[in-house]
Amino acid sequence: MPATHPAIIDGHNDVLLKLYRAGGLAQAGSFLTGRDGALDLPKAQAGGFGGGFFAVYVPSPMDREARDAEMTNVSYDLPLPEPIDWEDALPVVLSQAAILFELERQGALSVCRSVGEMRAALAAGRIAAIFHIEGAEGIDPDLHMLDVLHAAGLRSLGPVWSRNTIFGHGVPFRFPSGPDIGPGLSDHGIRLVRRCNQLGILVDLSHMNAAGFWDVARHSDKPLVATHSNAHALCPISRNLTDDQLRAIAESDGMVGLNFAVAFLRADGRKLSDVPVETMLRHLDHMMGILGEDGVGLGSDYDGAIVPEALTTVADLPVLRQAMADHGYGAVLIDKLCRDNWLRVLERTWGG
Template identity: 50%
Template sequence: MQLIFDGHNDVLLRLWEHAKLGADPVAEFVDGTNEGHIDAPRAKKGGLAGGFCAMFIPPNGDYPARELDANGHYNIPMVGPLEQPAALNTALEMAAIAFRLERADALAICRSTADIRAAMDKGRFAAVLHIEGCEPIAGDLATLETLYAAGLRSLGPVWSRHNRFGHGVPFAFPSSPDTGPGLTAAGVALVKECDRLGIMIDLAHITEQGFWDVARESTQPLVATHSNAHALTPISRNLTDRQLDAIRERKGIAGLNYATTMLRADGLENTDTPLSDMVRHIDHMVERMGIDCVALGSDFDGATIPAAVGDAAGSQALVEALRAAGYGEDDLAKLCRENWLRLLKTVWREA
C-alpha cells in the first residue's frame, strides 16, 4: 500500500456542519460514519495518512444551483462576500474541532515535515491546517500572525468568490480561468507576509490573472493543491498548459482534484466517471511538468467524486490504476506523498 498525503480535503467543514446539528465531531471522526468521505477508519483502510485540512467558510445561504443548458454547459453565479469577524469565528470553531481531535489522539496538527512523517509512522492522521478563502483574515494581517501561531501553514487567498485580497474564478464549463482581475493591493501584502512567515500559498481557486500576480510577487514555488488540466476538461477551475509550465519552472505542484466536474471531458457531475479519466489528467500533468511536480488533491468532503474511489477507504483504487498504467513504485511514492513533503520542506524553510 502506498500511503497518501493529500493536497486538499473539507473534513473539518463536514464535522463543523454536523456539530451545528448536534453531532459529536470527535466520535464521528474516531468511530466512523456513513457520511461524507473521511473519518479515521476509512482513512486507515485506504492508506490516506494525512493532508491539508481546509477551514472553508461556507456562503451565507444556499449554494447557487448548477443549471445546465441543452449542451450541458453551466456558469454558476458567484456568491457574495463575507464579513471578516463572522468568518474568523467560523474558522476558529473549525480549528477547535481539529484541536479536539488532536487531544483525542485521532490526528496530529503538523507544523513541519518531521511532524508529518512522525504522525504517519504512528498511524495518526497528519493534518496541516489550511484556510480556503481568506475572509477570516483582517486587512491589516494581524489575524494571520495569530493563526500561524495556532498552526496555520497553508492558505488560498480566495475561494470561488471575491474578497478583499483578490478575485476567484466561478464554477463554469466551458470556461477559461481568465475570468477577471487578480490580487488587490491587500492581496499583494498577504502574499509577501506568507512568504515571510513560511505559509504555503494555494492558487486552486484564483483567476488566471491572480495566478500570475502571485507568480510575480512571491518567491516560493507555485502550488495549486486541487486543480487539473484545462486542456482535458475546460472548466474555469482547471489549469492551462501555460500555468502548468510556470508551476514546473518554479518547482511547484498541482494536485489532482477528484471532482468529476474537473475530470470528465463533458464537465458533468456524474459519479459514473472511470478511473481512466483520473489517470488521463495525471498523465497530462506529468508529461507537461515532470513527475516531481504532480501530486494528489482529492477534495474529499468537498466534491462529487468517482464511484470507483467512493471515499477515503477507496483511495488505493487510484493508486492501482496508476500502477496498471505503468507508474513504478518510486513514481507512485512521489505522487502519493513525497512530492508534497519535498515542497513543504522548501516553503517552510526547513534545513
C-alpha cells in the first residue's frame, strides 16, 4: 500500500478465535509468518491493514457447516444457541486474550488502550490492536471480571453475541426479519453498560436485538456504536440496523462499521460469496445518508464470516479503496471511512 494512504482501521476480526481453535499460543507464530486465513502480518502489510478490534469470542457447540448451508436458502430462521455459564466461558476468554498478548510479545502488534497509543502504533508501522470481547459470557454478575479485563487492556465489549447472556438477549439469524425480537437488557445488563461508560469501554451494539439496542441508547452516555453491522433497508436480515436505529446512532454522534459478511450485504440475505463490491458501496451510501460522512467506517468480520470473493483477505483491501474512488468518493472521505472516523469515535469514548 503506498505511503500516501493511511492504514485502515477495521471494526471487527475473529483471528484470535481461529488461532485458538488451531492450537492456541503455539499458533501465534503463524500470524507473523503467514497463515491460511484472512488476517496475518504479511497480508496486513500487503493490504494496508493498520489494526482495529480483535475479538475474543466464546464459540457455541454447533455445526457451523450446517448453519452456513441453512443460510444459503431464500429464507431461514436459526434458533439462538444455548447460553454459556460464565465459569465455562471465562477460560476461553482468557485463552484468547493470552494469544493477543503473545502476538504483542512477538512484535506482531501493539495492544492499544488509548487513541494516542493507536496513533503511535500506526506511525511506527505496527498493527494497532483493540482488545474487544464479542458476547459477555465471561463476565460475572458482580462485574469483577470486567474490572480485571479492563485493567489488562479491554476497551470494547458487546454484551451479547447472537446468543442470550445474563446481560441481555441476542438477535437470531433470521431472514427476512426485523431486529425487534425478544426482550432487551436485564438489570445486570443495565449495570454493565453503566460500568463500561465509567471505565471507558465501548459498548458494541452489533448482535443486539432492537429492545437491547434501545435500552443501551437510554442508559449509555457515550456514542452509540455498532462495530460490524449493515443497513436493514437494503438487506432485511434481523442482524442489520433499521433506519430508526441508524438515526439514533447519528444523534449520539456514534458510528457503524460496514460488515463484509455476504448474508448481511445481499438483498436476498443468502450466504453466497458472489457479491460485487458495488453492493458494499450501496450500504455505505445508505448509511452515510443517515449518519453523515463522519458516522461510517469498516467492520469487516474477517476470519469470522464468508465475505465477497474480491475481498477474501485483508491483502485485498486496496480493491475496496479503489472501488470507493471509482464510485466518486474523494480522498478525504475515503480516509474517514478507512480510518479517521474510528479514531474520532474512540477518542469520544476513551479520551485521548
